[in-house]
Amino acid sequence: MTNNVNPLLQMQNIKKDFFGNQVLTDINFTLGEGEVLGLCGENGAGKSTLMKILFGMDVIRETGGYGGDILIDGQKVEFNTPFDALEAGIGMVHQEFSLIPGFSATENILLNREPCKKNIVSEVFGDRLNTLDYKEMDRRSSAAIEKMGVAIDANMVISDMPVGHKQFTEIARELSKDQLKLLILDEPTAVLTEKEAEALLES
Numbered sequence: 001m002t003n004n005v006n007p008l009l010q011m012q013n014i015k016k017d018f019f020g021n022q023v024l025t026d027i028n029f030t031l032g033e034g035e036v037l038g039l040c041g042e043n044g045a046g047k048s049t050l051m052k053i054l055f056g057m058d059v060i061r062e063t064g065g066y067g068g069d070i071l072i073d074g075q076k077v078e079f080n081t082p083f084d085a086l087e088a089g090i091g092m093v094h095q096e097f098s099l100i101p102g103f104s105a106t107e108n109i110l111l112n113r114e115p116c117k118k119n120i121v122s123e124v125f126g127d128r129l130n131t132l133d134y135k136e137m138d139r140r141s142s143a144a145i146e147k148m149g150v151a152i153d154a155n156m157v158i159s160d161m162p163v164g165h166k167q168f169t170e171i172a173r174e175l176s177k178d179q180l181k182l183l184i185l186d187e188p189t190a191v192l193t194e195k196e197a198e199a200l201l202e203s
């Protein structure tokens with residue numbers, strides 16, 4: 001149940017060890033709707049690990065899970081996979097890229113969520129044979145790119161892009177999801193130029 005009294009996210013006493021190596025000990029923080037929270041820490045401090053816990057990533061479960069509680073809108077959640085987290089409205093842009101190099105920005109942004117339209121064949125044989133609605137794909141990806149206030153070419157293939165544009169494509173992919181409530185960015189400015197980083201922080 002959503003209500004206005006509970007914060008969007010609470011992380012309570014989060015603990016994590018990897019094979020006995022204690023990486024996180026009693027991490028607590030609260031994040032309200034519309035708030036931006038930055039986590040700072042040196043290399044290996046456990047920032048990515050904390051975000052992987054929140055996003056339900058397999059590596060956390062495969063290495064023995066974590067301690068503590070995560071609450072979204074005041075309700076305790078346990079995300080066993082990133083799909084559970086996505087369903088709850090959490091998006092994540094990873095420190096390492098997760099784009100398909102041979103696809104365009106638009107194709108990556110809408111991957112597995114492509115809008116489709118009916119054609120004569122699919123009228124007969126079913127929706128599996130629908131045609132991709134490229135016009136609608138362009139519209140949705142342009143809208144997401146516009147939100148960031150940067151000029152990336154939606155039709156450019158990822159492998160031809162400068163690294164900063166790849167990062168913006170990943171962010172646009174998350175911003176284009178209707179159910180998005182909370183976006184996790186793991187070191188989003190690390191691969192950006194100073195100018196690109198400023199554009200991102202302003203948007």
Ligand SMILES: Nc1ncnc2c1ncn2[C@@H]1O[C@H](COP(=O)(O)OP(=O)(O)OP(=O)(O)O)[C@@H](O)[C@H]1O
Pocket residue numbers: 018023041042043044045046047048049050059063095
């Ligand atoms: N899958 C894993 N197996 C074992 N140890 C791991 C694993 N993932 C992370 N660690 C260890 O956990 C610690 C925290 O790593 P993590 O990547 O969360 O740090 P970070 O704060 O994101 O660092 P960086 O600034 O370099 O990205 C490190 O000591 C790392 O070696």
Ligand SMILES: [Mg+2]
Pocket residue numbers: 047048049095186187
């Ligand atoms: Mg990290």
